Amino acid sequence: MTDDLGNDDLGGDASGGNASGAKPRSGGEPSREAAGGPAADPTQTTPFYIPATESAARPRHTLKHADTFAVIDGFGDIGASAGGPDGLFDHDTRxxxxxxxxxxxxxxxxLGSGVRDDNLTFTVDLTNPDIYRDGHIVMAKDTVHVVRTTYLWGGSAHQRIHVSNHGADPLDFTLSFVFGCDFSDxxxxxxxxxxxxxxxxxxxxxxxVAYTYTGLDAMERRAVLRFEPAPDRLVHGAATFDVSLAAGASRTITFAAECSGVAQARQVGFRQGLMAANRQEKVLTRxxxxxxxxNEIxxxxxxRSTADAYMLVTDTPQGLYPYAGIPWYSTTFGRDGIITAIQMLWMDPKVAKGVLARLAHFQAKGFDPAADAEPGKILHEMRGGEMASLNEIPFGLYYGSIDSTPLFIVLAGLYLERTGDLATIRDLWPAIELGFAWMxxxxDRDGDGFxxxxxADEKGLQNQxxxxxHDAVFHSDGRLAEGPIALVEVQGYAYAARHHGAGMAAALGDGAGAAALKAQAEAMRDKFDAAFWCDEIDMYAIALDGEKRPCRVRTSNAAHVLWTGIARPERAARIAAEVxxxxxxxxxxxxxxxxxEPRYNPMSYHNGSIWPHDNSLIVWGLARYGLMAEAERIFEALFAASNYFDSRRLPELFCGFRRRxxxxxxxxxxxCAPQAWAAATPFxxxxxxxxLEFDPATRAIRFRNPRLPxxxxxxxxxxxxxxDAKVDVTLRQVGDHAALRVLRNTGAVQVSMLLD
Structure with a gap:
């Protein structure tokens, strides 16, 4: 492993705030929905900014089951220390x-704490400090051992508190719990x-204790906190147990917080719920x-990536869907779900099937400017809280995404190539045709093919x-681009969507439709190159503004087009050399x-930071053009970063300071950590x-020019x-080539290695 000690223009120290948990350098940066400008109060420039006001006094850990998630500190507490988005949330309500x-x-x-490898439980080990009374120690430190185990199931958080006396004498002490509920959106x-x-x-x-909240949306939400056994004293906001333990004795208390509202919690015992959660996790990953x-690391x-991805995968009425991330995006996001499904497609196609079904179900049927909805458009995000219900935020069902629709069609085409499941594509075809009609x-607002x-509404997202x-698309002099804006990667997605649409149409027997879509895609290729390529930066422009002027800025967006196939090979080689x-x-x-570049800032959300999913799409594109040396360098860099992250978990993003x-x-x-498309990046x-290539018609798996990392x-x-046909295979690096060996073959799968 080598360090890339490239020259940053920054000149400052890059060590403040690192993956080992030191204080972050940056203050509040933008949310997924929007960002604040560097010279203005970001809370004024956008209503959906996520402020960062102070560092967390204790590390935070996350758990999720279905639509319920929890952010808990390292002691197993919620809200006991500053600096974290603590809470038990369900359908966007705390x-x-x-x-x-x-x-x-x-x-x-x-003493220590950690989440289980499969993310099912969070366990904390605690002990007592020296306890004084009248100036004398009445309980020496390290006498009492407390184990707090927490998991989520059935719309509830469950915690077991097991207390043991490891001293030589009997002990009498209190165990108290301070609690509260605010029903915050x-x-x-x-x-x-x-x-x-x-x-x-x-x-x-x-x-x-039961809390009932009647919202301004007239919906009643209810939280019930239960203790077993009953506390010795239970009053407003506090429960107290009088604990008497003989030497070597122990006692167990369980607690459950039930969320009722949009989802109805199911009252179950601690062990019963844990067994059910464990069974479901095994079924999900079977x-x-x-x-x-x-390499053990x-x-x-x-x-970790597998555990995180499947913790975020949620069983919705339409099928499995990877929610975007915790804490801010634990819901359906169109773009995130599609890209995550693409990343996971080779290892688990059922996630893609669920994503396609859910997004088709919520596809826009009409025009709604407040929701940026237009017929055929695929969802950007959906929210279930009080503020969404009251339209205080526009994200109840929100369609402000320029790329979700072509990406939806691309995913459908990739799913067919991976599985051969033509029945599902036939069911989806009306939604796919509506997507093409929208495109x-x-x-295409001005009919130019882009x-x-x-x-459509000032409450919506400025960039989509x-x-x-809000400052992510700009010109080479730093001026923000004015719309309508045509993003470079989106044109690649549209090109790929038409090619995949042609493949699906042909499979469905529509030869004329397939030919028309293919011709439309190829006609777009030369026009795209002429409009977006910039010799002076050796890359495509990030976008065309409303006057069709290219934004000549070096950004990672340009490298996204490689996986779509729209780039000429000579352009791909120059982009590879740049990145x-x-x-x-x-x-x-x-x-x-x-x-x-103007607006470069390694601590910004989108203008100089590093996003794992962004890198995975770049590597995928480089591999498509056979640019494996460059692909391997990026893969190695992300792997090196993962060595330092807590639990080997790739976060949503991290700062762009150079490696030292x-x-x-x-x-x-x-x-967010975990976040779905970051978790699925290694896949x-x-x-x-x-x-890796798949041919379901002949049950063939091909490794084309394989290179081990x-x-x-x-x-x-x-x-x-x-x-119904599985293999186990091993690839081994032998000199400059990979050698393939089949260990098990249960369904006459044809496995081959192709060297071009």
């Missing part, structure tokens, strides 16, 4: 805002202020391809590509904006490296193949 445990009236000492929890709120009542019983390599990365109609966006910060130069490749990954010998990557303070990186000389894939 049902538990505080739950803190005190031992003998004091904060216990932390998720957007309130992340910083937005509301002029009015609903009303809340509280009812205390022998073993439980048959999924597993990866094992000669890479094995840990793949294990040829409202999506897809452009401009928000994946870089949706591995030090101004782009920090040593940890490719920056979103190159050093030296002996120093970790610099964290971005409000990044696509590995697919690109191995050149530079940090592993052997990789084994198990359960690779099709629904």
């Amino acid at each position: 049902y538990l805002s505080r739950f803190e445990m005190l031992l003998a009236g004091t904060q216990p000492l932390l 998720l957007f309130e929890a992340r910083g937005m202020r509301r002029e009015k709120r609903g009303t809340m009542t509280e009812a205390v019983a022998g073993d439980s 048959g999924v391809v597993t990866v094992q390599s000669s 890479f094995n840990e990365v793949m294990c 040829d109609g409202p999506g 897809l452009e966006y401009a928000r 590509g994946w870089k949706d910060s 591995v130069k030090p101004k782009f490749l920090s040593g940890w990954g490719v920056r979103t904006v190159a050093v030296g 010998a002996g120093a970790a990557p610099t964290l971005y303070p409000v990044a 696509l990186l590995l697919q690109a490296c191995l050149g 530079p940090f592993a000389d052997e990789i084994t894939l198990r359960d690779l193949g099709f629904e």
